[in-house]
Amino acid sequence: MPTVLVEKDRCKGCGLCVSACPSHVLAMSSEINARGYFFPLVEHPDDCTGCRYCVLVCPDLAIQVENKGKTTAPPEALTEKPMHYCPGCTHGVIHRLVAEAIDGLGVRERTVGIAPVGCSVLAYEYFNVDMHEASHGRAAAVATGIKRARPDLIVFAYQGDGDLASIGMAETIHAANRGEKITVIFVNNAIYGMTGGQMAPTTMPGQVASTCPLGRDVTLAGYPIRMVELLKELKTPAYLTRVSVHDPKAIMQARAAIKKAFQHQVNGTCYSFVEVLSTCPTGWGLQPHEACDWLRDNMMPYYPLGEFKTPEKGVVKETER
Numbered sequence: 001m002p003t004v005l006v007e008k009d010r011c012k013g014c015g016l017c018v019s020a021c022p023s024h025v026l027a028m029s030s031e032i033n034a035r036g037y038f039f040p041l042v043e044h045p046d047d048c049t050g051c052r053y054c055v056l057v058c059p060d061l062a063i064q065v066e067n068k069g070k071t072t073a074p075p076e077a078l079t080e081k082p083m084h085y086c087p088g089c090t091h092g093v094i095h096r097l098v099a100e101a102i103d104g105l106g107v108r109e110r111t112v113g114i115a116p117v118g119c120s121v122l123a124y125e126y127f128n129v130d131m132h133e134a135s136h137g138r139a140a141a142v143a144t145g146i147k148r149a150r151p152d153l154i155v156f157a158y159q160g161d162g163d164l165a166s167i168g169m170a171e172t173i174h175a176a177n178r179g180e181k182i183t184v185i186f187v188n189n190a191i192y193g194m195t196g197g198q199m200a201p202t203t204m205p206g207q208v209a210s211t212c213p214l215g216r217d218v219t220l221a222g223y224p225i226r227m228v229e230l231l232k233e234l235k236t237p238a239y240l241t242r243v244s245v246h247d248p249k250a251i252m253q254a255r256a257a258i259k260k261a262f263q264h265q266v267n268g269t270c271y272s273f274v275e276v277l278s279t280c281p282t283g284w285g286l287q288p289h290e291a292c293d294w295l296r297d298n299m300m301p302y303y304p305l306g307e308f309k310t311p312e313k314g315v316v317k318e319t320e321r
Contacts, residue, residue: 228273
């Protein structure tokens with residue numbers, strides 16, 4: 001019988017595991033852990049089907065499932081250090097998917113990650129690979145230098161929307177246009193999360209941010225920039241895709257896309273770019289489960305999911321996605 005294992009002192013009490021469980025196995029405790037958060041309890045253990053949805057959605061790697069003597073262990077490409085991200089922030093989920101891809105392809109010992117300014121600035125604490133810091137927006141330039149100097153390395157940039165699509169726009173476009181053999185993980189949560197919740201290039205029309213308290217006015221600030229659609233117009237071959245991490249099904253699709261992006265680099269095929277729609281419960285002023293719903297209802301209609309360009313087929317038409 002499957003057994004849910006909760007490491008309560010890693011938990012930040014976001015409750016995403018409780019919301020995701022289709023069998024209602026979990027419930028939040030009325031007690032707090034050593035970090036001052038409520039944590040999930042296994043309330044109905046006999047009802048567990050072993051779907052592992054709780055493992056997929058947990059941004060803090062606080063839950064594992066044991067089944068038939070096998071446990072869902074965290075990836076080796078992640079350290080054991082608890083993450084600093086806000087409760088319910090899906091950066092932790094994306095970190096795990098990137099680490100799983102690195103482990104799955106057996107490239108951990110020759111992988112280098114680039115973390116610029118933003119919420120991911122401390123990513124070197126969590127990825128068990130060589131890491132390099134970059135100035136705000138310059139991750140693609142740093143990644144280019146490392147990859148050209150050491151083509152044998154697997155190099156990825158991990159960037160937020162303000163970093164990549166604002167101050168780093170030039171570096172992003174030109175790295176893609178040159179076809180640099182790097183992998184870019186672009187985390188789009190429609191806001192500047194770390195520096196005060198300002199409007200980002202990807203902030204939705206009407207969305208409230210600290211610098212647009214009445215909501216984004218497109219007559220003044222223009223419309224949100226859709227990076228994948230922008231990059232697909234370049235002639236250079238590339239792998240361009242957009243995924244999301246708002247629910248278990250989407251996370252599984254994101255896992256496959258991220259691994260595929262790294263595989264293209266391993267094969268030396270092309271530049272690869274994965275845009276990941278992510279939540280920012282703190283910046284959005286929502287509970288974690290509400291933030292996931294808000295992403296689905298507000299971001300996904302404007303930022304449709306799917307593969308937009310592949311090196312085999314070129315640009316993929318809307319009807320083919």
